[in-house]
Amino acid sequence: MNSRIEIQRNILDFTLSSLLRRKTKNAVLMVVFTIVVFMLASIIFFTNAVKREAVAVLQNSPDIVVQRLSAGRHDLIPADYIKTITDMKGVVSVKGRHWGYYFEPAASANFTLVVPDDGGEEGRIVAGKGVSRTMRAGDGDILPLKSYKGEWVVLSIKGVLKSDSELVSSDLIEISEKDFRKIFGIPKDRFTDLSVTVRNPKETLTIAKKIKDSFPDTRPILRSEVLRTYDSLFNWRSGLLLIIAAGAVLAFIIFAFDRASGLSAEERREIGILKAIGWETSDVIAFKFWEGLVISLSSFMAGIILAYFHVFVAYAPLFEPVLKGWAVLYPEFRLVPFIDPFQIATLFFLTVLPYTAATIIPSWRSAVVDPDQIMRSQ
Amino acid sequence: MILHPAIIALYLSSFISVALLIYSSSFAAMILRKWDIGSGSELQLSLERRTYLISVILSYLFFFQFLSLFLFIYTADNLHNLFTGSMCAAGTLNVNQYGYPVLVLKIVNFILAGVWLIINRIDISAHDYPLIKNKYSLLLFVAPLMIAESALQTAYFMGLNADVITSCCGSLFSSDSTNITSEIASLPSLQAKAVFYISMTLTLAAGIVLCYKNKGGLLFSILSLLSFVISVAALISFISLYYYELPTHHCPFCILQSEYGYAGYYLYLTLLCGVVTGIGAGIAGRFSNIKSLAPVILVIQKKLIIASLLSYGIFTAIVTLKMILSDFILEGY
Amino acid sequence: MISVVDVRKVFNAGKANEYIALDGVQLDIEKGRITVIKGPSGSGKTTLLSVIGCMARPSSGRIRLSGVSVEGIPDDEGYVETTSLPERFLTQIRRKTFGFIFQQYNLVAGMTVIENVMLPAYPTGEAYSAVRNRAEDLLKIFGLYSRLDAKVQWLSGGESQRVSIVRALINNPSGIIADEPTAHLDTKLSSEFMNIIESLNREGRTIIIASHDPVVCESSVIHRVVEMRDGKVIR
Secondary structure, three states: OHHHHHHHHHHHHHHHHHHHHOHHHHHHHHHHHHHHHHHHHHHHHHHHHHHHHHHHHHHOOOOEEEEEEEOOEEEOEEOHHHHHHHOOOOEEEEEEEOEEEEEEOOOOEEEEEEOOOOOOOOOEEEEOHHHHHHOOOOOOOEEEEEOOOOOEEEEEEEEEOOOOOHHHHOOEEEOOHHHHHHHHOOOOOEEOEEEEEEOOHHHHHHHHHHHHHHOOOEEEEEHHHHHHHHHHHHHHHHHHHHHHHHHHHHHHHHHHHHHHHOOOHHHHHHHHHHHHOOOOHHHHHHHHHHHHHHHHHHHHHHHHHHHHHHHHHOOOHHHHHHHHOOOOOOOOOOOOOOOOHHHHHHHHHHHHHHHHHHHHHHHHHHHOOOOOHHHHOO | OOOOHHHHHHHHHHHHHHHHHHHHHHHHHHHHHHOOOOOOOHHHHHHHHHHHHHHHHHHHHHHHHHHHHHHHHHHHHHOHHHOOOOOOHHHHHOOOOOHHHHHHHHHHHHHHHHHHHHHHHHHOOOOOOOOHHHHHHHHHHHHHHHHHHHHHHHHHHHOOOOOOOOOOHHHHOOOOOOOHHHHHHOOOHHHHHHHHHHHHHHHHHHHHHHHHHOOOHHHHHHHHHHHHHHHHHHHHHHHHHHHHOOOOOOOOOHHHOHHHOOHHHHHHHHHHHHHHHHHHHHHHHHOOOOHHHHHHHHHHHHHHHHHHHHHHHHHHHHHHHHHHHOOOOOOOO | OEEEEEEEEEEOOOOOOOEEEEEEEEEEEOOOOEEEEEOOOOOOHHHHHHHHOOOOOOOEEEEEEEOOOOOOOOOEOOEEEOOOOOHHHHHHHHHHHEEEEOOOOOOOOOOEHHHHHHHHHHHHOOOHHHHHHHHHHHHHHOOOHHHOOOEHHHOOHHHHHHHHHHHHHOOOOOEEEEEOOOOOOOHHHHHHHHHHHHHHHHOOOEEEEEOOOHHHHOOOOOOEEEEEEOOEEOO
16 A cells, blocks of 8 residues: 555656656646636636625615506606505505716716715715715715706715725715705605615515505515525626636647647657566556646646735726627726635636547557567667 | 526426436446457457446546535526515425426435445456446336436426425424424424434444444445435534534524535535445445455445544534534534 | 467457468577567567567467566466556566667657666555665766756767666566667667676676667677567567
């Protein structure tokens, strides 16, 4: 048993020295491999992180959001709907919500204005980091917003939001209900939408049906539905990107296969010598196995580390053009680093596995040369 | 159909595995017809060279199969959000009728690949390769199973349409409904524990007998397979409850999640290791009368028995410790 | 003792380019002696060496070696028949029994002298340190100790030849097989080589050399010359 470990150690030793002897050739292969892993890993890390952000945000969203539709478009919802829905069995509470988008021409940015649950403090706001950054306004500064009539509403910033997930809170302004109505000219008995809290999650669907029955002009949206939609959207998108990247993987595999089968005369001679001086086919196969393992694992590791920096430290600069059309994302958003074994396993399957499979037959073929070949071929 | 990266990965791995196996099978068929160890003909020499390739392919396949088994469960778990009523892998697998058969086939193929490697290891330690025909017949038997697994897996993923209302571990592995898994879940825990410990003890006894008296190889194989099945049932029936500390949660997949410290991995790892080496040990015993194997077979068999008993022992120890150390009291529910 | 009984080796059997390299060779080689196989190129010398040296299997016939013991291989009155053994076992026998010296020294370029010497021992599973000590001792004997860490491509022809001899000895084999060992050496180095061969023989090793170099064939140290032509032993 010990001698078998010793054999593998010796062969690994030889493998490393052989890899070093052919630095350039192996470096090219490893660089290409690393780039492929880097690309796929960036896609997977990025989509997973964005998905997680989205899910984290949605976790706090209400069980059911009730919107009113008018002519197929989202419309303000009358306050008297609240009473009827609150009276439904299984409903814990119903709240009217105010939120909207405000376009700031000076910064050409869109802010999201939200009225907090406690109604807010008149004349004062809490701003998201992105708002604070683009308007160059911090704690205690003044931020004037133009109302729908063209009048200025002067608001003072009482704090800047701190949040892990800048993706969500970056463009946020928490504003009082009164100021909100003043800016957008919304009547007192209208809300943007309603949030419904349900006692038993299993009844959510039934309650949503009841709401729809009572108010045919409404659209109840379940949290689970939103989550699901996001999930499949992100899965689909990362899958799609991977399919596009599959071309690159395929090209790499063909490249690796070609490399493995087209041994140079020198390598061929070397394996011939090994066979002649007493290496057995399985020893040469073991040598080729270690060679593949060293190449693929180090490239795999390097690709993953690079992708980690790319996505979580540099915020995916290579994806920016793609992202702009992806969703309403904001410059300088910060993704919370998140990698799980599942992503690594998936990446391993997509890169190392096909590489290994592509090199099995070529490395076997190089290992079965006749031991007496170097005597015959002189 | 869902285009998830992990699903693409699983497609890829099963495609590669099937392609390699079909490639190997054509040589397996040739070896079965043309093998003649005494001949020095060029055909024989080239067949001998092929055997190296096929061992390598099967070794990789065993490894791929192992990874894909866990990736499959992990994927199912990851996708559960997409299906109303599904809370973990159990629900996702239940979305259509192919989910569980794929899982079972993955396990069976993993075990078969492991057994093949053990037979191969025994075979190549004798100068006349006495098991070559057995080995390649087994390969021809594994190939269709592998193809079936791949086909079912494709059907399963193709048939996954988000938002199908499925029953999940709550209902699937709860004591109320009636199907085989729920019957396992509703077994009285004391009896289930008794069956589990008895099967482990019997396997241990059979292993010791086989080790010292070289008798009962077949029995040991059967017992280690049974122990594997019973242990999985025990996981559903009572072991999982100690991890979840919930009297009604019987899911065998949730313990693979990080919330439970990935405990499921070492539990399943020991079980898989135990069953492969256990079956292998019994099979090794059947070849002890082959003359050329005589000097090596008992050594290999002993190693396999020890590996199997050790794996099952570790499993039993972990589980027992968990039950003793846990504050959760199962009996009485 | 090596006994070769009616050995045939056919390449590309049944095809248009069928080539019979060995045609019913019958030969006994005594233990502890220096035997030279002589003949023109294409006479089958090299093929005979590779068949005897367990590098290749004959198409038919039998080869029996004495004084070999490998785990799991039955022997018959002290003889092991190598003819129908698979490569895995042939290699095991070969590693223990024969050291090989080739016409081109066949050293692995880019590696040092000591690494080249140790290569045949890698797959035996012997501890690295033990092999290294033995390699250093052998290199001392052959006056190569100072060149230990030199890359082999910087060695002179004579040094390369000696490194390849040391490599052949690393697993301490009972026999040495040399194929045209003096083809690239001048007369002085060739006679030096024969001196080395003599000393190896004195240690009890069986030596088989294929050569048509007169320095080898007419050397006083050799015990027997076997002549081959067209795949047959003629004398």
